[in-house]
Amino acid sequence: MTIYNAPVRDIQFILHDVLDISGQDLPGYEDLDREFTDAILEAAGKVASDVLAPLNAVGDQQGCRLENGVVRTPDGFKAAFDQVREGGWTAIDCDPEYGGQGMPYVIGLSVGELMTASNMAFTMYQGLTHGAYSAIHAHGTDGQKATYLPKMVSCEWTGTMNLTEPHAGTDLGMLRTRAEPQDDGSYLITGQKIFISAGDHDMSENVIHLVLAKAPGGGEGTKGISLFIVPKYLVTEDGTPGERNKLSVGNLEHKMGIHGNSTCVMNYDGAKGWLLGDLHKGMRAMFTMMNEARIGVGLQGYAVADAAYQNAAAYARERLQGRAITGDANPSGPADPLIVHPDIRRNLMDQKSFLEGARALATWCAHLIDRSHLANDAEAEGLVSLLTPVVKGFLTDKGFETAVLAQQVFGGHGYIEEQGMSQFVRDIRITMTYEGANGVQALDLVGRKLAAEGGKPMMRFFDLVKHEIKTHETDEELRAGFLEPLKTASKDLQAAVMFFMEQGMKNPNTALAGSYDFMHLFGHVALGLMWTRMAAAARSALTEGAEDRDFFQSKLATGRYYMARQLPMTATHLARIRSGAEPVMALAENQF
Amino acid sequence: MTIYNAPVRDIQFILHDVLDISGQDLPGYEDLDREFTDAILEAAGKVASDVLAPLNAVGDQQGCRLENGVVRTPDGFKAAFDQVREGGWTAIDCDPEYGGQGMPYVIGLSVGELMTASNMAFTMYQGLTHGAYSAIHAHGTDGQKATYLPKMVSCEWTGTMNLTEPHAGTDLGMLRTRAEPQDDGSYLITGQKIFISAGDHDMSENVIHLVLAKAPGGGEGTKGISLFIVPKYLVTEDGTPGERNKLSVGNLEHKMGIHGNSTCVMNYDGAKGWLLGDLHKGMRAMFTMMNEARIGVGLQGYAVADAAYQNAAAYARERLQGRAITGDANPSGPADPLIVHPDIRRNLMDQKSFLEGARALATWCAHLIDRSHLANDAEAEGLVSLLTPVVKGFLTDKGFETAVLAQQVFGGHGYIEEQGMSQFVRDIRITMTYEGANGVQALDLVGRKLAAEGGKPMMRFFDLVKHEIKTHETDEELRAGFLEPLKTASKDLQAAVMFFMEQGMKNPNTALAGSYDFMHLFGHVALGLMWTRMAAAARSALTEGAEDRDFFQSKLATGRYYMARQLPMTATHLARIRSGAEPVMALAENQF
Incomplete structure (x- = not known):
């Protein structure tokens, strides 16, 4: 049985000490003052810990069942x-x-982090319902809004996104x-869709499918695609x-x-379906929700990894195995707890320093989305689009690595399913993989986002880094x-x-071969920026005599770890990028 | 349904072109001439592909079942x-x-690679039987040898190793x-052991358990441990x-x-059990087999990853999705194969360049074990002990990463169990995790092996690197x-x-905090050495007019990839090591 404790203190730190959300116009x-967000997060955390966490293993073990055409x-x-x-x-x-x-x-x-x-x-x-809600709300x-949205807001009806077909994944x-x-x-919609998350189930009265399909006259490729609302049960006049x-x-x-989610x-x-948005403009309709959906998947990456981390940290404190090299830490016990061992620390610090940085980055991006939606801030929109x-x-790559690290703390016990x-x-x-495989994200970043608006969002990011460094340059620590x-x-x-700019013109494969490393x-740089901001916020709080000194000091120490032990990866990524396309593309197809 | 083709050509290259085994005294x-090893490997490959591979998914889906005390x-x-x-x-x-x-x-x-x-x-x-065979053969x-070994060589009786108990894993x-x-x-042996691979099953007449246990008078800790032969069925006088x-x-x-292996x-x-080797010297008896057993687990790492890679490469050649940025590669088809995309190449090259280097390293180590056993070569023994x-x-870390990369090539399909x-x-x-979690391997390396024999094996490794560089320094390519x-x-x-030597005396945690990175x-350096040797062998073969030019050229290209894109990781690992123990140990236990 796994544990889960909502990281309310840490989220509050990001919302208020780092982003100062209640001070934003x-x-x-x-x-959104501290009291209000604290109440929300505590209440959500209670649902997460008391209601959802106990069902996590149940969902995994039982999975969903298809019985007479209905998913249980x-x-x-x-x-x-x-x-x-x-x-x-x-x-x-x-x-x-x-x-x-x-x-x-x-x-x-x-x-969403706590629930996830x-x-x-x-x-x-x-x-998925929220994604479909957003699409209908926007387009x-x-x-249509009156018919579907109230029921979808309450999740009396749930929603899905139908994109993939057996032969068409990335290539829609x-x-x-x-x-x-x-x-x-x-x-009238005819065809087969696969990998439809929450495609059917027994928890709602209706399922509202959003389906990409080709209507006549749209031309070849993605240009001919439109988006349709296709409800499981047709809605009657009385709604x-x-x-x-x-x-x-x-x-x-x-x-x-x-396993607990039905993938249909x-x-x-x-x-029977109804056009959502403009005819033959289905891809555009999909993409308006893409930033939010993809940030939602990034959230899954650190959210699940945080649950894994919490269990690993608890196990490392409890499990007695071996002795500290610097002298017994638990002399009255048969052995010391795992957490005394430096390599267990290295493992836990890798996890913790990633997780807290990731949470800050995603929360900042959510705030940028708010700026873009609520204040029509084009600069914020460009930046979040890039990020x-x-x-x-x-x-998600690092979240997966983190979960594997957490599992490793348990030794052989981590491999046993009952352990969780x-x-x-x-x-x-x-x-x-889903919501665009990570290789496709890298392609999107290097192939589209980097050059968007003539490179302005990228320059804006560098300006933010410079500004952060300049702001604190007199702070010795x-x-x-x-x-x-x-x-x-x-x-x-x-x-x-620079390398991409110089080389990309000569050989487009050069940028693509380095896209994943980019x-x-x-x-890493984004998390480095987040850690610098968090460290500055922690320094301020300590200087101002905050009560919770332990929290802020641990924040500084965790940040120093990230900067010292994770950030050096940038040199390796740069070296790989600079090696160019030749090593990547050298083999003929039959040589693999 | 997955595919598997024994990489006979590649193994032959390592055995003969690189290690020149038939030329060793x-x-x-x-x-062990080319013809002989080819016949062996082809025959083993046929068993692997035709008999074992088709049962791989069956084993996963059905798993083992415990029925009335008997494992099916x-x-x-x-x-x-x-x-x-x-x-x-x-x-x-x-x-x-x-x-x-x-x-x-x-x-x-x-x-063993092909079977695994x-x-x-x-x-x-x-x-596991082979491990138990080796222990009985050595001690x-x-x-005892006459009673057990003939039946274990033929696997009419199988063997196990019983180390772990619920509260004692690494800390025996x-x-x-x-x-x-x-x-x-x-x-008379009394106690409970967990995680016993192949602990019971219906494929042999008897199971010979080797069990670590404490006999009276041995003292505290590992000193009091002895090793016992405990057969499932007691062997009668007629054997x-x-x-x-x-x-x-x-x-x-x-x-x-x-799932196909019964973990009991x-x-x-x-x-009833019989002492194997000396009383209270059970740990030593275990450790004599450790090098071989651990290299066997390293083998599992690249062997399974190679099977995953083969499937990923095949899928990347077949699956049509998207178009090459440099122009349609398959203009008559609806899309180009995945393999045209640079990031898919990057993924496949990461896999291939690791796998071939790993195979060379493990095979070299097996050869060093032969040198040590067959010719009492102490230098070889010291080197393989270090490696x-x-x-x-x-x-195994990189093998796991490789399997994840291979899965990623399949996109969403890789997440579906039927795909394999x-x-x-x-x-x-x-x-x-097993056979000593990888953190324990790092501890063994830095805490014991590095300083063994006054550091001679480590110096020997550096000499080999220098020698390799010197030998080929006039070869421009x-x-x-x-x-x-x-x-x-x-x-x-x-x-x-050097850093460990200088700092380790002041603070033992410094070396341990850097052990995993070390x-x-x-x-990486070991694989770099292997790739240099393989490249030199490929160069010689090409110079000597070998027929199979395609193979040797692809070997050189794959090696260049490893050197250009993987080897730069050493700088990051060094930077982490040099950051020392402070960032790793900074937090109090309650701050995790």
Whole structure:
């Protein structure tokens, strides 16, 4: 049985000490004082620890079952879903016009971390619904919004995103699902979709599928794609679910993890659907939600890893094995706790220093999304657009590594399913793959985002780094531990950008061959920036005589670890990037 | 359904072009010409591909079952085990006096790779038997050898190693299993052991357990430990299994992977056992087999990863998705194969360049073990003793990473169990943990091996590197691509050794805090040395007009990739090591 404690103190530190959210001039932010966010996070943490965490192993062991065409979720899921719904947790950052609580996304993200960490497979039902809600909210007609949104805000109806087909994953241009226009303005949707998370289940009255399909006249490739609303039950005039639509679950996938979430093969056999947004502009409609969805996956990366870390730290404190080399730490016991051993510390510090940096980065990005949405801040939008593939790719790669580190602390016991550490590793593995595999994130970063707006967002990021260094340059303690390493790492990132600019014109493969390393290089610098900000905030708090000195001192020590032991990776990433395309592309296909 | 093709060509290259085994003056090596080893490897590869590989998924899906105290293996395992046994594959490098084929270990290792890659869980039954065989062969009385070895060589009886107890994993000094001496010279063994691989099953007539236990009078900690032979069925005078011994399977563990191998909780309730080797010298008896056992686990790391790689490469050639940025590679098809994309190449090259280097390193170590055993070469023994934790720790960490990379090539399909890629990842995960967790390997390396014999083996390794660089310094093509990077990386390794020497005296935690990075730093330099040797061998073959130019050219290109893109990691590892113990040990236990 695993434990989970909501990291409320740490989130509060980021929201208030680092981002000063209640001091920001943004609509909806004025209510976000320490007391208010503390109450929200404590209450959400209680649901996470008491209701969702105990169901995490149940979901893994039982999985979902397909019975006579209907998906049954694991024992206890439905009751828990009702509880989450009734507590209003599905509506946090939704539009009050449709029953939402209207809080900023930065709060939605923070609450989302706790729910995800305690039970990722469970929380995905709500997460997918939120994605579909956002799409309808952004692109739906007034009628569509009135019909679907209130029920989706409350999760009485849940939502899905139907993109992938057996032969078309990353390459959506090849998809074959067809939409035939009908005289009444609706379409008949025919085709097969795979990997549909939360595709069907027994926890809601209706499932609202958003389906990418090709309608006549749109041309080849992604240009011909439109997005359709295809409900499981057609909605009657009085707004309740009526006739069953012509769609069915073809199969449930057997996956490495997230067994508690139903991953469906969906068959559409002339199912009735309605165009969402403009005809043949389905890809654009999808992409408007992409930043939020991808940051949501980055969140899964550190959230699940944090749950794994908490268990590893607890085990390292409790498990007695061996003696400290510097003298017995537990002389009255048969052995010392694992945590006395330097290599166990190295393991735990790798985890902790990543997790706290990741949380800060994702929360900052959520705040940038708020700036972009609530204040039409184009600069914030450009920056978060640039950072999104980094958050998705880097945080999930490192989140997975972190979960593996946590599992390793348990030795052989970590390999036994009942211990729960294997589930964290198996669950988190998918975050590197779905919502755009991490290689695709790297391609998006280097191939599109880096050059967007003539490179302005990238320059803006470098300015922020420079500003941070300049602001604190007289602080002796920050200089050696934070500012110098950040400067070095940032120079590596600049050198990589320069290299791509110089070489990319000659051979486009050069930038692509270095794209994955660039994503990680960027990720390290971004976390270095976050740690510098956090260290500065901790220094201020200590200087101002904050009571919780232990917390701020541990924050500084954890940050120093990241800067000293993780940030040097930037040099290796730069060296790889500079080796160019030749080593990567040298072999003929038959030589693999 | 996964594929597996024995990499015979590559193993032959290492055995003959790189190690020139038939030119070595060692007993048993005189027969090992190209033709002979080719015949052996082709035949073993056929068993691996045709018999074992098809059972790999079966073993994963069915797992083992405990029925009325007896473990049932998955369908087809017993018939396959008979086939392996009848083919003589269990006896390859065993002593002819007991029915073995008497081949050197270097051949045993090469054959072992093929069996392990095609079905790791299955091959462990034989691997554990081989470990127990080696222990009895090294420490048994003539009577014990005559009683047990012939049956174990043929695997009519299989063997196990019983070390771990619930509260004693790495720290064996705490174990509680007791051995009470009896008047007839035997002992009664009482206690519980966990994580006993191949602890019981239905494929052999008897199971010979080797059990660590405390006999009276041995003192505290590991000093009081002895090793005992405890057969499942007591052997009668005519050498056949007779009365059932007082031991039983308490439970079968539910594991993340290797489901086809029975991992047992073993209960000994006054079971009859016989001392193996000297009283109270059980740890020493265990450790004599440790090098071989740990290199065997390192082998599992690259063997399973190679199977994963082969499937990823095949998928990347077949799966059509997206278009090459440099122009359509498959203009008549709907899309280009994945393999045109630079980041897919980067992924595959990371795998391939690691795997081939790992195979060379492990094979070289097997050869060093042969030198040590067959020619009493103390220098070889010292060197392989130093390299063993590197082979175990580095190759399994990187093997796991490689399997994850291979899974990633499949996108979402890699997460679906039926595809088989998840099994590779789940199976290989245990190699980082058992036979001494990799953190313990790092501790062994830095805490014991580095200073062994006054540091002579470490100096010997540096001499080998220098010699390699000097030998080829006039070869222009090798210089830039191989010799220079190897020199740089080797200097990083030397700097790390110097740092430990200078700092280790002041604070023992300094070396331990850097031990894991040191193991990886060493691993990279060792693979750099292997790649330089392989590149030199490939250059010679090309110069001498070898027919198979494609093979040797791809070898050079793959090596250049490793040197350019993997070896730069040494700088990061050195930077981490030099950051010392302070960042690692800064937090109080309650701050985690």
